[in-house]
Amino acid sequence: MIAICVGVELFASVFAVIPRLERHMIQMAGKYDAYFPEITIQDGHASIKEKQPYFIENVRDSRLVLVIDTTVSSYEDASRYLKNNPYGAVLTRSAIVNKELDQIEVVSLKRVPDMVINSDNIVKAIERLRPIVMTWGLAVLALCFVVTKLLQILTLAAIPFLGVRLFRGSITFEEAFRLTGVCMVAPVGINFFLGFSEIGMLNMLIMYYAVFVTTLIIVTRDYVREIQQIG
16 A cells, blocks of 8 residues: 555656646746856856846845855955844855854865856756656655655554544554555545646645545544444
């Protein structure tokens, strides 16, 4: 039953969820030019054509500052842009300086390959890496699905196990485990069809667990009634 559910989830991921995520990533990449300048990295050094310092606008959080100033290369020069904000990042000539509260991290550009960062190149990179991501991503997804499905069944098996015993019925945890595994079919089936819709991933997850728990409660109730009638 778990293998069938994992297979259904993988099928939906390949033909529905992953293509939708890919479309969203390409759409986001297409918006890069509207918020950021074209950045060229060559021989471990960054540069832009715009006037500097270049402050990234349209940042929703007023506590966050994003600055590009490739005319400076020292940590001291970069840190002056961050001193009045708890969060931020500065792209200098040779590094990225990140600040999160009192923690400051400097990431060197020495090992960054030569590239030009703009919308077109980001979209091309996504399309070029798609086959590799699909191959390894599906392998990782399959493993994650197996582990998460087992954990879901082990956890939610407490509903029929405790529910039956609450009414003084007799059920072992192994029986509750099997019952929960069967009840997983309904939410997995619903999620399969939702995967081809435009519903958000968070809403899909909420509906999945809502259907799973509801199905378990209904099946547990019927199981208790059956035991009582036999008794």
